[in-house]
Amino acid sequence: MAAPPRAPRGPMLLAALPPYAVVIPLAVIQVGATFPAAYFQELTGHVNALTVLLTLLGPLCLLRRRSHPLPTLAAVVVVTVGYLLLRFPVFGPVYLSVVVAVFNAVLHGPRLLAWLSAWWGVAVVLVVMDLVSATYTLGVAQAAFASAWLTLILVLAEIVKARNERMAQAETARAEQTKRQASEERLRIAREVHDVLAHHVSLINVQSGVALHLIDEQPEQARQALSAIKQSSKEVLVELRNILGVLQDVDGNGRDDGSAPRQPVASLDQLDRLLERMREAGLPVNLDIEGDRRPLPSGVDAAALRIVQESLTNTYRHAGPTQATVVLSYLPEELRIRVDDNGRGDASAAASAASTAASSMGSGHGLTGMRQRTEALGGTLTAGPRPGGGFRVAAAMPTRGGRRTEGESE
Structure with a gap:
């Protein structure tokens, strides 16, 4: 704000x-x-x-x-x-x-x-x-005296004018910085909304298709799919309410009293719940953690969760896999993320799935959005088919000594 x-x-x-x-x-x-x-x-x-x-x-x-x-x-x-x-x-x-x-x-x-x-x-x-x-x-003395006073007045006016101009430029710079921060905040919130909707709506879409297919012949499995839809819809409403709460007035009068977070809170603390949700939807996911798990800068923490979420969502929607693996590597100055799936069993199918996933997300979202988010934090992201089949998303982000992360500027 x-x-x-x-x-x-x-x-x-x-x-x-x-x-x-x-x-x-x-x-x-x-x-x-x-x-x-x-x-x-x-x-x-x-x-x-x-x-x-x-x-x-x-x-x-x-x-x-x-x-x-x-x-x-x-x-x-x-x-x-x-x-x-x-x-x-x-x-x-x-x-x-x-x-x-x-x-x-x-x-x-x-x-x-x-x-x-x-x-x-x-x-x-x-x-x-x-x-x-x-x-x-x-006379000469009177003219010199008057000239000295006039010169003094003119010089003082120039000093004040120069200071006023510097202060006006500083105010303009502050206003531009505020506008830039507001634009960055809107972009972050747009990404959060996209990530939440893309993940949950994808689950709802797939599970609703499963329920329609099984409702007559296997009603028990259809009931499980409908329960998953109910849970996903409930969670998306909660997450959207949290995100939109950032945009609302804190005290009801259009003022920010500093008591609320300035951006949606997402972190790897929510990773276990995400993996549980994917397993309930029918995608087996294994989690491997290398190194000692530790607190991360808020921007890296949020980006890591969203990268895993986006990767698993794309896997669930497009790759037709039977299993996915998430690997988090906590290095001294870097966090590495790897999400693998076994896809349809061959590289060409995985490449086709990747192309479909990226295009279906639209410009600025999906794989492109993950890459932009990672690069904004001074990291790198690669995505592509694995030699033995399936698809891999790999990201690396500095946890210190890199570019300032979101949420650390204040």
């Missing part, structure tokens, strides 16, 4: 704030600080309603700063120039709107145009200040 979205942090948090969260405090500062600035410059007579309006208009222009960064910068510069031309206090907080607009233009606008617009806007403001103020003269 997808992880909940992460709360924005740092610069991303500032970007997530609504526009008025910056505009309102800025407007309060500009209007409130204009009166003390006028007092210290002995220009209190110049402060009137128009002064307040222009100091408010600059912050108001910033309401659309994200969607229109360059027009916003131009509008703020025009308002500031108008403020200066009316000979209101030159030294005051009115330039805060220009600083925010310049920073925003670099943050949200095209880089080259933003830098050119910022230098152009600040140059216009400085020239107008020089023209209207009796106490300010634009």
Whole structure:
């Protein structure tokens, strides 16, 4: 299941704030600080309603700063120039709107145009200040001082922009990874559903045919076949319920509280029951275990059971055998699986049965599905007729030091 979205942090948090969260405090500062600035410059007579309006208009222009960064910068510069031309206090907080607009233009606008617009806007403001103020003269020192401040603002904006871009890329990568994991989870569940249905429905199909054939002449054997059908149908319902339970909401509200398994549970612990079921259906199966049986990685454990199940199902459906043998070899760093049957007694018949089995399963299932499952775990799988007759499926999967297995990524 997808992880909940992460709360924005740092610069991303500032970007997530609504526009008025910056505009309102800025407007309060500009209007409130204009009166003390006028007092210290002995220009209190110049402060009137128009002064307040222009100091408010600059912050108001910033309401659309994200969607229109360059027009916003131009509008703020025009308002500031108008403020200066009316000979209101030159030294005051009115330039805060220009600083925010310049920073925003670099943050949200095209880089080259933003830098050119910022230098152009600040140059216009400085020239107008020089023209209207009796106490300010634009010289080399003043120009250098203003240029240094502007460069600092632009560099800070670039740093924040680069960090925002990195964080956005990281969020995109996390979203893509979540989608990829969801796709892999759906594929695993589809394979589980296929394996369960293919196995049990195959047993039901064969046993129902046996029951129909024997119901009149040998009712006792027909009754046994019907009992096997009943048991298989019961087990398939239980297994499907377990698989589909993974897809349901854990707490009924669409949230995963982590208390349920994230994928259907299949393991070699169920092997004895599988072999018993095959014997009840009429296929004698022998089990040989080489080495010390031990816990396996969950992906290998599930794949091993499904490979044995799929192999025996194909044997039961297509090969017409009289006996099958399952061999599990627990090596230090590898698990080997071999499923042999004696088929119809010759290699050509076994090859025909293998072809029929693979084609009947469709693309991506049957032998192909087993091979894909094995290769996904870093292993190999071969399947083909045996020289002396019958059919063999052999698989080998690393139990450590190989590719990460399903269920170990968390």
